[in-house]
Amino acid sequence: MTSAHRDTSSSILSVLEELSATWRWGGPPTLLTISHRPPKPTVPAILARGVDGHTPLDLLAHWIDQCHRHRGIVNTQRDLGVDAVAVSGEIDGQHIGYAMDRSGLEYLVRGQRHGPERRRTSGTDVAAGTRPPDRLTERLAELVWRLAGPPPPAAGSRIRDMWPTAGLVDLDEDELHERYAPPAHNRGHVRLVTVSSIDGLAAVNGSSAALTSSGDQRVYRLIKREADLLLLGAGTIRAEQYGQTALSAPEIARRRANGLPPYPAVAVVTRSLDLDLSGPLFQHSAAGHTHPRPILIVPAAAAAERGTAVAEAAELLVAGEHDVDLHQAIQTLRQRGHRRIVCEGGPSLAGQLAHADLLDEICMTIAPQLLAVAGPRITAGPAGQPADGRWQLHRSLLDEQGNLFLRYTRPGPSDRPVG
Known part of the structure; x- marks a missing residue:
């Protein structure tokens, strides 16, 4: 030798x-x-x-x-x-x-x-x-x-097909990715990802931690990994001490190979800019990697009052005068190249997107829990006229702990109600 x-x-x-x-x-x-x-x-x-x-x-x-x-x-x-x-x-x-x-x-x-x-x-x-x-x-x-592919799923997180065809018992990561693949078109797509108990509760003490599971985290992570931008409300950032997305080097490589930047951007809808700028979201470097600066979507009044104070920690996107104009905000984000937008909530932001008819898809986990306490639903909105629009079940899956994963999409334009 x-x-x-x-x-x-x-x-x-x-x-x-x-x-x-x-x-x-x-x-x-x-x-x-x-x-x-x-x-x-x-x-x-x-x-x-x-x-x-x-x-x-x-x-x-x-x-x-x-x-x-x-x-x-x-x-x-x-x-x-x-x-x-x-x-x-x-x-x-x-x-x-x-x-x-x-x-x-x-x-x-x-x-x-x-x-x-x-x-x-x-x-x-x-x-x-x-x-x-x-x-x-x-x-x-x-x-x-x-x-080599991804690591094996965590204990309890094996997932199987349920509808439209009951099929494979143990979906691997590529197969699960196919079940949640976003549309091929490049017009822009807003996807809401959420979790709920059997009796409709979306959070306990302001957080969804009590409802999540290893299977839910597997789906949630996959959906986030394929996003251009993660959209959240300021209340969720405060309640969950939300930080930057942690991705492994192979996950980053997969994003790059699919034409995505190494990390999804994060945008926060806030009317008042009442955010802790020393919190984890505003730490641009984590585990040796530099993340994009958060985008704070604010009305012009808040930008004029406090914009200078946050300019070093985040990028400001002004949409609306005294309240955030979500139509304008989503349009601007799309113009900047953010086509795959994933909304993580909370309920107030999800409700506003629903009323503005800006949601294209809902990925929902129903956890096998009956909590019977007061709390928010996956959307919150004012009393009165409900949001317009019909939804159709695109796919359902089930994990070994009984979590049901539902993917709803909007009907095509010709199938939607008129007026």
Whole structure:
């Protein structure tokens, strides 16, 4: 075995030891390794030739290109149960073994060429502290997403089809994504995501935490992951200490591959700008990543009174004079490129969107709980004329804890009532 072969083998063995020591999902993890040497007979020939360059970045770029060209490569590796992907090679005179598992946890081994010592590191954002070449982490994350897929669902969160066809008992992440895929058109789409008890309660003490479950969180996270922008009311921000969305490196890679920015933007509808600017939403950097500045949607009166005080913490979007004009706000957001808008509530904002006829879809979880206490429904509005519009059930699913997931959409324009 040549010294280059020994460097590669030693690095990968060190990565595998570190991976095994932190593995959380039972059974020994399966590690797919990529290197120039030694050639592995199990690697398809199409992946073993035609690589331009010899760096780890070149190898990853080649594999990603082949995954785009040949779907069978992806299917084969997923069928083999790949849990993590590692790339081995030389950077700046050091031999490295760099791996990432499905959850985005990184494993990095560095050692001098031909030297016996190996420095091992693992954890979240390892690469941020060790400064590998630009795009190495991004490309490795994309390959992990394509070849390993997402982590297995949490206990109790397996989901099955119910309607229009009762089908698969255990939907994987790609299948669940297909069930919640937004429309293909690019006109803009406003989706309300919410949870309710059997007796219609949407929150307890201002928060939906008492109603949620691992299955609900799985669906909720998937819907948020596919959004351009998350829309919330100021009351929800205050009650839930709402912070920036945390996404793993493979989840970010999936967003980028689908033409989305790394993180969804967050917009808050507020009439008074009564918000804690030191709260978690206004912390632009979390876990080593920079999030877009929140957008505060305010009427002109509030912007004139307090706009200067919040200009450094957030971006102001003025819509309306003394009250927020939601029609104007949604139109402006769409003009800025935010086509997939997900409203997380609260009930007051959801009610205003319903009365303004701005909702295109409702994704609702009915939790198997009967709470029998006072509290809000998923929408709140003034007494009097109810909101217009009919809705039709698009799909329903069920998890193993009895949570029912309902996806409602609006009928086509020709099917909607006139007048």
